Amino acid sequence: MYKIASLFALAVLLAAQGASAQTLKTVKDRGALNCGANGTLAGFGLPDAQGAWTGLDVDFCRAVAAAIFDDPNKVKFVALTAKDRFTALQSGEVDVLARNTTWTSSRDTSLGLNFTGVNYYDGQGFLVRKSLKVNSALELNGASVCVQQGTTTELNLADYFRASKMTLKTVTFATANEAVKAYDAGRCDAYTTDASGLYSERLRLASAGDHIILPEIISKEPLGPAVRHGDDQWFDVVKWVHFAMVNAEELGITQKNVGEMLKSDNPEIKRLLGTEGAFGEQLGLTKDWVVRIVGKVGNYGEIFEKNVGQGSPMKIARGLNGLWNKGGLQYAPPVR
Amino acid sequence: MSSDSTPSGPARVAFYNDPKIRSIFYQLALLAAIAFLVYGAVSNAIENLARANIASGFGFWNNTAGFDISQTLISYSSQASTYGRAFWVGLLNTLLVAGLGIVFATILGFIVGLSRLSKNWLLSKVAGGFVETIRNLPLLLQLLFWYNAVLKALPDIRDSIVIPGGGMINNRGLFLPRPEFLYGFEMVLVALAVGVAGSIGFYIWARKRQERTGQQAPVAAVVLALVIGLPLAVLALKGFPLSFSYPQAGRFNIAGGVEILPEFAALLFGLSIYTAAFIAEVVRAGVLAVSHGQVEAAYSLGLQPRPTLRLIVVPQAMRVIIPPLTSQYLNLTKNSSLAVAIGYPDLVQVFTGTVLNQTGQAVEVVAITMLVYLVISLSTSLLMNIYNRRVALVER
Incomplete structure (x- = not known):
């Protein structure tokens, strides 16, 4: 039923008007991020007994919400099956799809998606x-x-x-x-x-x-969040939320010490945390966007360990998902 | 009277007040509005798909599919077959389950419907209980029940139940010996064709003779002899040109033989039982619609109960039964798309499931699927209407 509904939504939307190109503004006006998540995969996306969503992909969406609203709970999670997920994103039902989705060339092109990065290297x-x-x-x-x-x-x-x-x-x-x-x-x-x-x-x-x-x-299954084609600003926001979390881990900024790090003299940390420059504003966010992400959700290493690593029942080793300078593949361009 | 007055007909009115012209005008206007709406929707969709960089068009039809399907009635392989081929595989699977489902549901439905009218108290209560239970539970729930009940109840592949005659049954499905036709078997098929043609001829001859003389011929025995006896005789004459490939347990699965998937069995079972409950009610309503006076008249003419049912009640009941029966057939066909929940590769599962997802062309794929169901439903409806016209009351 859900699928039929979203297909109808897609048809109506396509027939009526193009998907809004101003996703960031739409999200801000709505006051919440619509996040397409996996509803049944522990470690990536699963509501617990109290209905609170947990998982690596879930925390990614929370990080996006934290960057925009300074509140990681301003997310409406939509549980999607593998089969329906692209239709839901294309039709605008969700703003970002973070549902352990493999980045492939045809999904990038003929499905009209943009993958914003790889938050889990899998196989x-x-x-x-x-x-x-x-x-x-x-x-x-x-x-x-x-x-x-x-x-x-x-x-x-x-x-x-x-x-x-x-x-x-x-x-x-x-x-x-x-x-x-x-x-x-x-x-x-x-x-x-x-x-x-x-x-x-x-x-x-x-x-x-x-x-x-x-x-x-x-x-090779590079899993990552995806957004719709045709909205570069929103693409940049989602992409840099992931990079910010990886950079924060690399620079040793954690949920606990982010307050102290604001006083750091390290120019890289100053730029990332917005005490120098206006990199957050350039994205359409605020100066302290990374402080919000790391303070409210954590850096990449923290959410990894909490959801799938040592802090979880799965105990998956970092492996390919370690930082580039520690033998893994997680590498983020610098903020400057 | 002056000579310029019109001699007859209604008073002349201005053309824009002429009801005929007005109605044509309104219909044309409505047609134009609909055409404009359709055109607008289609061109908008194409434009917006292009803007969102979503591929459109039907070019995907000939691309390699690359995925496997568990039940294929025509040859199909993931590396060589196209999305178009996958579509046909799915369509045939849908037609298979719908066709068999219609046959089973009709047989079961007639039995239950007539049982409910039986004078036997227990039989009629059991039939009534069946109808009320099955009819009032959601079909999806029933399918999941049958699928899980079938899977859970059956043994693991390594402890298969062996059916006498070389079959096996386990939680991977039902495996039966597959007949393989050797040289000379085509004569058996010829004999079968002759038998069928002969039976039809005999039936027509017997009927005509009965109409003329009132004498009855043993139609059933002759048909049985022609359709089954004749091919069997030829088979024996040719020295049984037939061998069987028996299912053999391999390391993981059973190889050889005919395989009936548990998904297929559960779907067929669920659909047939569910629809049979509705058909039973249709049949009951049809039989009750035949006035009791007809039965009394038949009895007073000396007809036995069984010929009364066969010759008097059922033909008249059919007139009431056929139209709602058609909708039950259509429902069954459409309900077969619930296969997706239990992993049976029907059209919806294969085409609007995997193909849609791999190509991302939701608009095209869904449009094709809707068109297919429309064609299937309209054809079923057409056939039933032709039959209905034959049995309908001819008023003179």
Whole structure:
């Protein structure tokens, strides 16, 4: 139903008028950011028992809201399935899509999206039962694999089995929930999605200890937030919120010490925190935009550890998502 | 009377007051307004899609699909097949489940509907309970129930239940031996065709003779002999040119044989039962609509209860049953799109699901899908209308 509604919204919107090119102004006037999030993936986007949203992507949206409103709670989260997420963004139902979405060329071009960066470097893996005694994805010839529809995963899966000259039986479900449930019920031998998703979904299985994640990572899945094409100002805002969080981590600015850092003599810190220059205003935000982000939400390393790293049940290592000067890929252009 | 007065007809009025011209004018104006609205919407959509850099047009149809589909009635592979091919795969899957669903729902619906009218108290209460339960629960809920009930109840693939004759059943589906036709089997098909043609001929001849002389012929026995006996005889004569490929347990899955997916089974089951409950009510209403005097008249002519039902009640009831039955068929076809919830690859799941998402061309994909459902529904409706015209009361 939701999908039909959003498709209608898209059709009506496209037929009536172009999507507003002034997203930042629209968001400010509305008083809240509409954020398309994953509603079912622990660590990335999931409402808890009290209805409070948590996750890496959720915190990204909170950071955008903090930068604009100085209040990380001025976000309306919209839970989207993989299949409906692009339509929701295209139709203007959400202002930013932060839903563990892989950046690909066709999504950047023919879907009319702009990816603002990569907030999680991921790759696709396989979850299997220990009792199958499979140690490598290359032993999966002839297996049934449950997969979620409308994902790059669905395509990589077919590619990988073809390239490895193996056959497979794909069982496709509209949502990750249903795919995992079917896997748990024994409908499939393996469940495949991004490795981060596997760690998260494994925690929800009936007996998590009976399942292992195979060592092969069969694809590149750079996950990042996306906005609509055609609004460069909004694109810049969302892009630089991520860079600001990475730069803050690199410069050692944390949620705790951001107040003291305001007194720092380091010119890089001064520029980032807005005690020197007018970089926030240039974005259409305020001078203290990074103070708001880090003070209210945290730097990149903090939200990573809290949601998927050591502070979470998943305990995923930083790996590729470490800072560039610590062996990872997270690198942000300087603020100046 | 002066000579210039018009001899007959209504008084002449100005053309703009002529009701005929006025009505034509209003209709043209409405048509123009609709055409303008459609044109405006389409051109606006195209322009705005272009401005938002969203691809448009139908060029995606011939691009490689790149994803797999679990049930394909025509050959399909992720590397070689196009989005267009995926569309046909999805459409055929929809038609398969809708076609079989209509057959099963009709049979079950007639049985339940007639049972509800039965004089047997238990039978009629059971039928009534079935109708009231099934009709009043949402279909989506029922589909999820059947899917999960089917999956949970069946054993793991390594403990498959073996069906005598070489079949297997487990939580991956139902696996049956697949017949493979060897040289000489085409004669069996010829025999079958001859049998069917012969049966139709015999039926027509028997009916004509009965109309002429009142004598009845054993139609059922002759048809059975022609349609089943003749091909079997040819099969035996040719020395059974037929072999079976039996399902074999592989490391993960079962190879060989015919595979019936649990998703398909659950969807077919759910749709058939749900629609049967509605059809049962339609049938009951149709039978009750036949005046009781008709039955009494038949009995007074000495007809037995069964011929009364077959020759007097049902033909008249059909007139009432056909139109609402058509809407139930259409409902079933449209409801098959709920397949998306349980992972059956129907048109909506494959085309407006994966294809839409991979190409991002929501407007085109949704337009095509709507058109397809419209065509399916209108064709069903057309066939039923033709049938309806045949059974409808001919008034003289």
